[in-house]
Amino acid sequence: MWQDVAEAVRVGADRVSGSLNEYGPPMELPAFASAWKERAGKYIGKVHNWADPPPPPPPSLGEQAGTWLVRHRTLAAYALGGAVVVGLGIALHRARPQVPTSGTVVEGRRTQAVIVLGGDSPLGRALTLSLAARDLIVLPSVSNDQAKRALEFEVPPPSKGYVKALVLDANDPTSAEDKFVHAVHAALCMRYPITTAGDPYARPGENVQVIGVVNALSFAPDADVPDALARSTPARLEEALRTHVVTPLSTINRLLALLTALPNRVQRPEEQTPALILSLISLPDVQVAQPLHGAAPIIAQSVRAGISTLRRESDQQYLAQRTNHPLAWTWLGTSRQTQQRPLRWTLVEVDATRSAPFSQVQPSDSRELVGPKRAPPAPKKPRDILDKVAQLLFSRGTPLWPTYRVRGTSRLGHALGYLWASILAVLPTSILDVLVATNLRFAARSTGTIHDHLHRVVTDATAPPPSLRPGNGAASGHT
Numbered sequence: 001m002w003q004d005v006a007e008a009v010r011v012g013a014d015r016v017s018g019s020l021n022e023y024g025p026p027m028e029l030p031a032f033a034s035a036w037k038e039r040a041g042k043y044i045g046k047v048h049n050w051a052d053p054p055p056p057p058p059p060s061l062g063e064q065a066g067t068w069l070v071r072h073r074t075l076a077a078y079a080l081g082g083a084v085v086v087g088l089g090i091a092l093h094r095a096r097p098q099v100p101t102s103g104t105v106v107e108g109r110r111t112q113a114v115i116v117l118g119g120d121s122p123l124g125r126a127l128t129l130s131l132a133a134r135d136l137i138v139l140p141s142v143s144n145d146q147a148k149r150a151l152e153f154e155v156p157p158p159s160k161g162y163v164k165a166l167v168l169d170a171n172d173p174t175s176a177e178d179k180f181v182h183a184v185h186a187a188l189c190m191r192y193p194i195t196t197a198g199d200p201y202a203r204p205g206e207n208v209q210v211i212g213v214v215n216a217l218s219f220a221p222d223a224d225v226p227d228a229l230a231r232s233t234p235a236r237l238e239e240a241l242r243t244h245v246v247t248p249l250s251t252i253n254r255l256l257a258l259l260t261a262l263p264n265r266v267q268r269p270e271e272q273t274p275a276l277i278l279s280l281i282s283l284p285d286v287q288v289a290q291p292l293h294g295a296a297p298i299i300a301q302s303v304r305a306g307i308s309t310l311r312r313e314s315d316q317q318y319l320a321q322r323t324n325h326p327l328a329w330t331w332l333g334t335s336r337q338t339q340q341r342p343l344r345w346t347l348v349e350v351d352a353t354r355s356a357p358f359s360q361v362q363p364s365d366s367r368e369l370v371g372p373k374r375a376p377p378a379p380k381k382p383r384d385i386l387d388k389v390a391q392l393l394f395s396r397g398t399p400l401w402p403t404y405r406v407r408g409t410s411r412l413g414h415a416l417g418y419l420w421a422s423i424l425a426v427l428p429t430s431i432l433d434v435l436v437a438t439n440l441r442f443a444a445r446s447t448g449t450i451h452d453h454l455h456r457v458v459t460d461a462t463a464p465p466p467s468l469r470p471g472n473g474a475a476s477g478h479t
Helices: 002-020 029-041 061-071 073-095 122-132 145-153 173-188 234-260 283-287 296-323 327-331 363-367 380-393 411-426 429-446 448-462 473-478
Strands: 112-117 137-142 209-215 275-282 343-350 403-406
Touching: 061 073, 112 122, 112 173, 112 234, 122 137, 122 380, 137 145, 137 173, 173 234, 209 234, 209 380, 234 275, 234 296, 234 343, 275 296, 275 380, 296 343, 343 380, 380 403
Parallel strands: 112 137, 112 209, 209 275, 275 343, 343 403
Antiparallel strands: none
16 A cells, blocks of 8 residues: 555656656746746835725615516516506596585576485484585475474575475375375475575476485484383384384385486486485494394384385386387387486495484584585584485495495594494304393493393393282182
């Protein structure tokens, strides 16, 4: 092994020596040093001392964005598509015609009307004054002549002559509905304002167009004191259902023929927009059947079911009318049948536990809703309801949701309300009953009135009839 190493060293030394002597004899070390100094002296002061090169500059924002896009191509494509969709939505929203905030006025006269059912209720009164302040002709229904005079007396001077109250007595629905529908038809043929002298009827081409029906009669607020359904007498329950459910639904059904035939009398074709039928109901009662609320939960849920039924039947009749004639007449643009006006239906669920705040809306306050300066009103919850109703009425035929909710004034209240509604939609009934009972129990702890009232209701409900109590002679005879 050592011989191989020695041989390898010898061979390597021969190769080094041959390489050095290939271009002449090797240079002596002193001569090499002097030559290096001679050459290096020419660059003294010209060549800087050696230093590490500086680091490269950081990448610019554009380079970083390009690198990120290359690494996340799919995510970038999704983000770009979403931005395009949002941009198109904003462009379409700005390109839409501006939604008006008041009725149409032609040559100083109002040409649009709205029917308000329940105009003598606190909510109906506030709606009547608010809509009259928005350049609309308002035809509210009241229960008697005394309420009619009281409501027309409260109308502010700018709206005098544009509010004509009509009597609709819920105690006599059969004859009252006929009189009310005929009165509405006659009111639409009159010349407004009705306080002007001369011919009271409008000339041809000046008829009034009904843009919608607002059903405030179905809104049944909570009572001032807890009221259990078990303590309601049949007469009270029948009166509540007749007033808030049967009468408004039947009246709306009678008004459908009048609403769908109105476009034949409209002065301009662009005014032939679909009529809106809007009903207001109590939000807490329609979401969950709250105990100790009397007949309010039954009223709210019955009205919602009745409005849904009327809406589907009306849509079915409208579709049948549009398709029940030869296609040739449709292509030629003519039809042997009279065209009907489409209808829109929606519900507004109001989160208002008392009707007292609506009575605080004064006629002067309702005028501020359409003025250029909108002072902060008090209370604000009624204002939110009035603004929402006016916004839906002036939406000019745009698609609407079947249901709208008017909650508290804060955004947090809106978010919590929608979250609670979503939870109620998926929550099992057994768990929901426990939550409602727990909430009622805490309320009973805080107020003794609810506890005493509930105790009386439970005691009366669990007590056996007199004929079956122990010690009664009739009960002993049966045994």
